[in-house]
Amino acid sequence: MATEYRYDVVIVGLGPAGSSLAYLLKDTGLKVAGLDIADFSRVWGKPCGDAIGKGHFLETGLPLPKGEAMMQIVNAVDIYSPSEEVKIRLSEPEGGFMIDRNKYGLQLLEEAEKSGVDVYLNTHALSPIIENGKLAGVYAKKHGEDGDVYIKFYSKIVVDATGSGGAIKRKLPSSWPVVEPLKPTDSAVAYRKIVELDYDIEEPDVIRIYINADIAPGGYWWLFPKGRRIANIGIGVQRGRGYPHPRHLYEKYLSRRPDTGRVVRLLNEAGALLPTRRPANTIVWDNFVSIGDNAYTVNPVHGGGMGYAMTAAMYAARGIEKAFEKGDYSVETLWDVNLGYMRSTGAKQAGLDILRIYLQTLTNEEVEWAMRNGLANVDSLVEASTQGEIRRLNLTLLEKAKVLAKLLGRPTKLMELLVVAEYMSKVKKLYYEYPENPKDLAKWVDRVENLYREYKTRLGVDW
Numbered sequence: 001m002a003t004e005y006r007y008d009v010v011i012v013g014l015g016p017a018g019s020s021l022a023y024l025l026k027d028t029g030l031k032v033a034g035l036d037i038a039d040f041s042r043v044w045g046k047p048c049g050d051a052i053g054k055g056h057f058l059e060t061g062l063p064l065p066k067g068e069a070m071m072q073i074v075n076a077v078d079i080y081s082p083s084e085e086v087k088i089r090l091s092e093p094e095g096g097f098m099i100d101r102n103k104y105g106l107q108l109l110e111e112a113e114k115s116g117v118d119v120y121l122n123t124h125a126l127s128p129i130i131e132n133g134k135l136a137g138v139y140a141k142k143h144g145e146d147g148d149v150y151i152k153f154y155s156k157i158v159v160d161a162t163g164s165g166g167a168i169k170r171k172l173p174s175s176w177p178v179v180e181p182l183k184p185t186d187s188a189v190a191y192r193k194i195v196e197l198d199y200d201i202e203e204p205d206v207i208r209i210y211i212n213a214d215i216a217p218g219g220y221w222w223l224f225p226k227g228r229r230i231a232n233i234g235i236g237v238q239r240g241r242g243y244p245h246p247r248h249l250y251e252k253y254l255s256r257r258p259d260t261g262r263v264v265r266l267l268n269e270a271g272a273l274l275p276t277r278r279p280a281n282t283i284v285w286d287n288f289v290s291i292g293d294n295a296y297t298v299n300p301v302h303g304g305g306m307g308y309a310m311t312a313a314m315y316a317a318r319g320i321e322k323a324f325e326k327g328d329y330s331v332e333t334l335w336d337v338n339l340g341y342m343r344s345t346g347a348k349q350a351g352l353d354i355l356r357i358y359l360q361t362l363t364n365e366e367v368e369w370a371m372r373n374g375l376a377n378v379d380s381l382v383e384a385s386t387q388g389e390i391r392r393l394n395l396t397l398l399e400k401a402k403v404l405a406k407l408l409g410r411p412t413k414l415m416e417l418l419v420v421a422e423y424m425s426k427v428k429k430l431y432y433e434y435p436e437n438p439k440d441l442a443k444w445v446d447r448v449e450n451l452y453r454e455y456k457t458r459l460g461v462d463w
């Protein structure tokens with residue numbers, strides 16, 4: 001016999017998405033439970049580059065990482081061309097952090113627990129409980145010293161924050177529009193090591209991104225300092241196109257380089273999958289909310305998912321509170337979560353997805369040429385990566401003339417760039433027009449899918 005508990009909200013998965021939501025719901029008076037299969041030492045344990053912009057904390061009201069959770073302030077990002085001869089420095093005024101994920105995750109959960117959220121670690125969510133066709137809770141197994149205990153967590157709302165594995169979502173009826181499989185080419189596999197180096201890293205407040213299609217096909221590789229001697233070094237590779245696993249590429253290319261190979265101590269190594277696409281078409285259904293990697297809320301260009309997971313949690317918290325005020329947990333009421341996310345961050349994310357697809361078609365030679373010739377100009381890059389749109393090239397007239405002359409020498413590239421800019425702006429517009437209610441979702445999805453088909457045909461992309 002399983003033990004039964006009753007909650008208002010059960011959050012499954014306490015990584016960046018789930019624990020942010022637990023934190024944001026802590027003072028609402030709702031009875032909230034959070035479950036994770038991990039123990040304390042593995043909270044937020046998914047391998048990650050550990051870099052996050054400060055803006056995400058400011059936007060969501062989540063606490064800044066402090067003490068041991070904050071390992072290094074980040075003031076700039078250097079992006080290297082394939083030859084590494086061209087470097088573009090992006091410095092954002094707000095900056096960011098390299099964090100200790102586990103410590104920050106525990107910081108959030110402790111605060112949530114103090115305010116009455118029940119946290120169940122070592123608890124494996126096995127399946128959704130569906131009664132009379134409605135989602136009614138989660139069936140789970142809690143691992144304890146005296147053996148396993150089976151628990152039925154009944155709740156008005158179930159939140160799936162279990163990452164791309166989708167422990168709950170994957171087992172919902174496939175006719176629910178919230179169930180939307182991830183295409184391999186819309187995801188990446190990334191592998192990283194955290195190492196102690198035998199030299200002092202210059203400018204530890206600068207994280208480094210290297211674009212090189214041999215080392216990181218369809219992605220990039222990175223060196224992110226976590227202090228003077230510790231670095232998070234990794235490779236992300238697009239899935240579904242037959243590329244080698246990034247672990248092999250790491251051994252082949254990075255283990256002997258003078259900057260990445262001089263390792264005194266290996267502190268951790270692991271790899272994982274991450275979605276790199278626009279958000280899922282809907283992140284809510286009756287009695288159900290999905291956030292974080294589970295809802296594909298990730299920046300498709302750089303794969304950063306912690307910040308967007310927090311943003312999705314923020315909209316989820318608002319929508320859930322409203323549902324309890326109304327006493328209605330249907331998709332119609334929870335739809336506010338979609339409206340909040342899709343018309344803001346979701347629109348940016350979709351714009352970036354259009355850019356991501358284009359970037360994945362470029363050869364090393366093309367990237368080198370673009371970076372040498374100022375096409376990947378600082379302003380346009382910053383704007384594209386933060387707004388999901390290339391609208392303004394903030395160049396002087398002379399610079400503009402030079403860029404144009406270069407582009408005219410490569411008319412195909414000029415055409416492609418115009419197509420990319422056009423579709424980035426079109427897809428954003430579609431997301432701003434995200435349907436007011438669920439009955440118009442299918443029509444809207446058709447429009448988005450047609451736009452993608454058209455775009456890919458124009459670029460000659462067949463994946």
Ligand SMILES: Cc1cc2nc3c(=O)[nH]c(=O)nc-3n(C[C@H](O)[C@H](O)[C@H](O)COP(=O)(O)OP(=O)(O)OC[C@H]3O[C@@H](n4cnc5c(N)ncnc54)[C@H](O)[C@@H]3O)c2cc1C
Binds near residue numbers: 012045051163303
């Ligand atoms: C190598 C790599 C580098 C990355 N670098 C960065 C970076 O520098 N910056 C950045 O912002 N993002 C980065 N990302 C992406 C980022 O790690 C994810 O987007 C982020 O962790 C998503 O958070 P989440 O809470 O949605 O999912 P997750 O972090 O995957 O958390 C899901 C949680 O659910 C739990 N869970 C799963 N199944 C069950 C179950 N059945 N029952 C109970 N619990 C369950 C897991 O234990 C886990 O705690 C990187 C990803 C990878 C793979």
